Amino acid sequence: MRRYSPARVGRLLILLASSLLLCLVLLARSHWVQNPNQSFRQSTSRSGFSSNIYHLLNLTEAECRITFPDLTTDLDAMVALGPFTLQKSHGTGPLQARIKDGELYIIHAENINALSPELLQAREAALHQINRALITSPETLPNTVFSLNIRDQPYGTAWSYSRPAFAAPAAALPPIKRAFLMPHFAFWSWPLPSIGSVARAAEAIARIESALPFARKDPRVVWRGSARFNGVYRPTLRRDLLRATAGAAWADVRALESYEMESPGEATFEGGGDGGKSWAGTGKGEKWKQDAAKRSAGDMIFPERGLGSKEARNRIDGEDDDASSEGNSTAPMMIEDFCRYKYVLYTDGVTYSGRLPFLQMCRSVLLTPPFAWHQRTTHLVRPLFSSDLGLGTPLHENEWAFSSDVRKAWPAHYSPAEANAVFVAPDWSDLESTVSWLEAHADVAEGIAQRQRDLFVGRGYISPAEETCYWRALIRAWSSVVRLEGNWWRDQVGGSWNEFSLG
Numbered sequence: 408m409r410r411y412s413p414a415r416v417g418r419l420l421i422l423l424a425s426s427l428l429l430c431l432v433l434l435a436r437s438h439w440v441q442n443p444n445q446s447f448r449q450s451t452s453r454s455g456f457s458s459n460i461y462h463l464l465n466l467t468e469a470e471c472r473i474t475f476p477d478l479t480t481d482l483d484a485m486v487a488l489g490p491f492t493l494q495k496s497h498g499t500g501p502l503q504a505r506i507k508d509g510e511l512y513i514i515h516a517e518n519i520n521a522l523s524p525e526l527l528q529a530r531e532a533a534l535h536q537i538n539r540a541l542i543t544s545p546e547t548l549p550n551t552v553f554s555l556n557i558r559d560q561p562y563g564t565a566w567s568y569s570r571p572a573f574a575a576p577a578a579a580l581p582p583i584k585r586a587f588l589m590p591h592f593a594f595w596s597w598p599l600p601s602i603g604s605v606a607r608a609a610e611a612i613a614r615i616e617s618a619l620p621f622a623r624k625d626p627r628v629v630w631r632g633s634a635r636f637n638g639v640y641r642p643t644l645r646r647d648l649l650r651a652t653a654g655a656a657w658a659d660v661r662a663l664e665s666y667e668m669e670s671p672g673e674a675t676f677e678g679g680g681d682g683g684k685s686w687a688g689t690g691k692g693e694k695w696k697q698d699a700a701k702r703s704a705g706d707m708i709f710p711e712r713g714l715g716s717k718e719a720r721n722r723i724d725g726e727d728d729d730a731s732s733e734g735n736s737t738a739p740m741m742i743e744d745f746c747r748y749k750y751v752l753y754t755d756g757v758t759y760s761g762r763l764p765f766l767q768m769c770r771s772v773l774l775t776p777p778f779a780w781h782q783r784t785t786h787l788v789r790p791l792f793s794s795d796l797g798l799g800t801p802l803h804e805n806e807w808a809f810s811s812d813v814r815k816a817w818p819a820h821y822s823p824a825e826a827n828a829v830f831v832a833p834d835w836s837d838l839e840s841t842v843s844w845l846e847a848h849a850d851v852a853e854g855i856a857q858r859q860r861d862l863f864v865g866r867g868y869i870s871p872a873e874e875t876c877y878w879r880a881l882i883r884a885w886s887s888v889v890r891l892e893g894n895w896w897r898d899q900v901g902g903s904w905n906e907f908s909l910g
Contacts, residue, residue, distance in 0.1 A: 461867035471876035512901030532592035540878035551886035569759035611743035630752035651835035776833040791826035
């Protein structure tokens with residue numbers, strides 16, 4: 408029998424142990440990729456997101472697709488349109504930037520004098536978001552050049568916050584063939600005291616939802632906004648809402664005079680440790696914030712356009728007294744308090760409204776006419792059409808549900824057991840009867856509300872991980888179809904984002 412020296416036996420044991428450890432690591436890695444949601448301890452965190460994985464900013468492309476299977480649905484549709492040639496931006500045209508070897512470079516930026524302070528804040532937030540997605544990527548991202556449109560109105564071929572769902576009247580809007588949808592700037596910061604950021608709101612909403620069962624929520628429908636912000640698709644949408652709910656006991660709907668907070672000088676926003684923004688304030692600001700959070704949900708204030716811009720605020724000089732159900736409201740109220748109601752109303756604005764992702768984090772029933780503007784999360788909405796509820800509405804009043812625009816944009820009608828939102832008539836004529844039906848079918852209403860929160864919070868479709876996954880998917884999708892012609896692009900490397908960010 409062959410004998411081995413103790414030293415050799417020791418080396419063999421070490422080699423065997425190392426091989427076993429390597430196998431275990433590879434097995435664990437394989438299991439994590441195949442079952443990402445089972446590989447982390449499921450818990451509701453302080454930030455309002457339901458799993459540790461939803462905090463990770465460094466997921467691989469494969470891990471992103473497994474964790475968020477519907478992540479690229481809209482991007483895939485844009486890529487399917489085929490290649491296009493990027494046009495050089497001039498003057499007040501959209502910002503253009505280059506991604507090269509994982510670094511961000513600015514080629515063209517609108518003059519700061521051409522943008523409002525709110526638009527400048529949105530532009531800087533978006534660039535911070537892109538840079539964060541680049542520097543946290545575990546994989547090499549393709550080099551490309553892109554156009555960044557931070558205005559409410561999409562134009563040209565660019566990264567935008569919204570895209571028309573319907574074919575707009577030719578005289579009102581030019582056709583938008585491509586608009587690659589991007590995450591809202593609120594994932595970095597929305598410097599309004601009533602909002603702050605998605606992360607701040609998610610944490611506050613989580614506290615509300617953990618303490619307030621659906622059955623104990625305010626049973627009224629709630630909305631705040633300016634009646635003046637209407638788009639070309641539905642130019643009377645908001646005034647129609649105010650008329651339909653005027654004096655109604657089942658509605659807490661008010662027109663706002665202003666988006667300014669009552670004490671704007673007492674609160675500030677400072678950079679947070681997670682790369683986003685978090686609430687901070689002076690002693691007085693902290694007290695004001697705490698007092699504001701305790702006010703009744705009837706005083707909620709929400710921006711109506713994508714930016715809640717100064718231009719927008721200047722346009723609000725009061726509404727007709729007979730158009731509001733409870734008069735005008737200027738008192739500040741935090742955005743999370745919308746979630747204290749069973750039924751939350753969403754209205755498009757001049758284009759999209761930035762409130763949507765915040766409402767989608769609520770365990771509340773989202774009531775809205777069919778979206779006229781696609782946003783990054785609208786493709787995840789599974790609507791129950793009020794026209795399918797048998798409300799006794801005359802057939803001609805349900806024609807909206809079968810119009811060519813609605814059928815093309817929203818071809819699927821979901822059952823009450825599947826839906827996570829409810830579509831109502833654009834003139835709000837069936838809003839009261841829809842709310843009455845939901846109140847009479849409380850289990851259905853709660854199921855719709857629960858499915859909304861389960862999807863956008865429980866499955867992380869509004870989370871830090873999903874946002875960074877999406878930015879990287881956007882970069883890949885765009886780079887696969889954009890074409891740069893001529894020597895000009897080759898010679899324009901651009902200025903470093905690190906320098907540009909310093910102003």
